[in-house]
Amino acid sequence: MRSEETPGPSRGLAVVLRTPARAAEPLFAQAPKRWQRRLPYAVVAVALLTLLPVTASVLTNDYKAGGGWAGALAVAQTVPLLLALTRPLAAWAVVLAADTIGAVVLVHADRITGQTWPWTPMVIVGYLLLMACLGLRESIRTLVGVWLATGVVGALLGFLQPDGVTSTHALLFVLAGVMLVVTGALRGVGDAQRRVAEQESISEAERAGRTLLEERTRIARELHDVVAHHMSVITVQADSAPYRLPDMPEDVRAEFGAIAASARESLSEMRRLLVVLRGDGVDGERAPQPGLARLQQLVEATVRAGLPVELSMTAEAARAAEAVPAVDLSAYRIVQEALANVVRHAPGATTRVAVRHDPGGPQGEGGPGEVLVLVVNGRPRSAPVRLESSGTGHGLVGMRERVRLTGGTLDTGPLPDGGFRVAARLPLHAPAEDSS
Template sequence: MAPFAVAAVFVVVLLPVTIAVLTNDYRLGGGWAGALGVAQTVPLLLAVTRPVPAWAAVLAADLLGAVLLASADGVAGRPWPWPPMEIVGYLVLMACLGLRESVRTLVGVWLTTGAVGVVLGFFAPGGVTDTVALLFVLGGVMLALTGALRGLGDARQRIAEQESISEAERARRTLLEERARIARELHDVVAHHMSVITVQADSAPYRLPGMEEPVREEFAAIAASARESLGEMRRLLTVLRGDGGDGAGSAGGGTGGGGGERAPQPGVARIQQLVEATVRAGQPVELSLASGVAEAARADPAVDLSAYRIVQEALANVVRHAPGARTRVSVTHSAEEGVVLVLVVNGPAPEEAEALEGAGAGTGHGLVGMRERVRLTGGTLDAGPLPEGGFRVAARLPLASRTEDSS
């Protein structure tokens, strides 16, 4: 509002002065004086937002005024073609142009003003004071000053933007460094214990002779699960560190080497192994894996991985919160709709079963992670307790290939 207020002040001051000077000093007719006064001053209000059209209107009005004043009775001995009040209004207009327009536009306006003045100079009446050079010089100075102020303001804005970007980059770098540090610490702490479990499980048949075959198989399954966990941990560490080096593998006690970090991510095809491991842990789980669903999900790696992780997290929640509860896992594929449907439902835990230590104080991050995975694939997730007890997790994951075909 301040620029409009300043422009309004100039209009209110210059309008009556222009009319009075044209009428009294130049002895121009009252009608022409009023029309020229309005045409030369009111466009200053437009100059606040659209200075180029305002300049064109004022220049045309000033040019018409110069032609009319050339034949006026009182022009002799007066400034011509630009009277003093026109010069003041024109300089205000130059200031608006300099603060908003580019250098090329300012140079064009300045040269056009000078060219119009030179042309008018060939038709100057006798005995007048030529103001062509005066307006040309003052207009150039005003354009240079205001243009420099605008350039300074733009430079400061760019510096502020660069500082903001630099601050954001510093914050992002700090976040990435902190994530990498936490990942390394987590890997060092957990990998040590997982490595111990792997070694103990692998060496148990040799340290404890006479072990029955089911027990040997159980220890072998424990060792395999521990090695798989170590491999996934190394891949996660690589992602968090944001590099493809072998540092993650060397940090974990040398199990698996760098090749494990480049192993494919688990998918629907490995849900069978996941359920079997859960059953061996004492959790009654029934699996219904539709024919062809693994091949369909493999076409979309994001959906393939998300389906596995959703089942993994849901089964982990059942083990923590409802150990011993009967659980049903269903993974199906709808070819018509191009979606993978994941359903994990568990009943209430047996009365004699006790939840794992700390299970009641869960943070809910598992469900948050599920929802984030489903959201990234463009699907939907329905998770919540059942009226008769237990919990239900239902995910609908659209396949990217199907989405692209339909679009």
């Protein structure tokens, strides 16, 4: 079992950068945590509540601009910052126009000498905040255009520069460029991480699909041996019927011959299909498929590998499963996969395997009943083996497919004490056809 890691500050920032806002959405709207989504609002609110009164006060007291002009410029230069959360490009156009008008108005202020111009300190702070919002959302081409436009406007205003002022044109141009580069780089890192995460998700889905197909192919190969046995019996019985029953009518003799021919043709088709499923064009091993009769050997081999396993299997369960080869094979494979998972993920854990026959089924309705398979392991005694992400991972997938094959049910999950439980019900009758 893997425990969830608590993301640190750097990991939290990476998550935020991997989930940029879509068009017309607030900045960080796709962030996973509520405080991350509200952070831009808090920053802009603090900036607005600070810059608005300070701008009005500085323009009135330091520059001696008219009270009406000071208030109007303070509102025009700061309030559009609210728009920066959803439409930073539009906010930038409004703020740049307001800052330009403010610079022209300040040329005629009563105390312009000795002050900063064309950009006041409040304008620089608000503009840099706007650049940060732009850098986290817009493309590189847009950011370059915004930066060049800032420089061009400042250069044009230089023709109106009054005497005795401290020029801030170059300062804002440089600081805006630095802010755009930093935030644009962060945005690029976030985009790259998001693309990697998307590719990993796609690869994981493809790997899961490939694992499922491989497991179904493996089941098909094994079922070939089971079905081929029954088809061989049918062929032998049909071929030998005329010799065992010499007095049968000619039409019955012909019917048995047709049955034998059809069975042989089916066997030939299955052999050709098996060659395709094996994928190598050659015959594979022809050993009989295992069943519950070989479960004791499997448990003994697992014990020799260092895993303490206790087996409890009734003779009724073995006999009942043997009568239905698909159930016999599926029960064996489920136990085999479960023990393999214990060896990999919970080495040294005490494990209990129980197999029994329920003659009445889950509702006590009589009939052939079902085979119940239970594999429970405790906590691992040593550190689990960390599997490579490229592994096959056939364990639970194989169990589910084999349970589906027999029309049964599978219940898997962790236990409160740190162990794991696998429980399967395999009906001893053919699964009902889906009428839909």
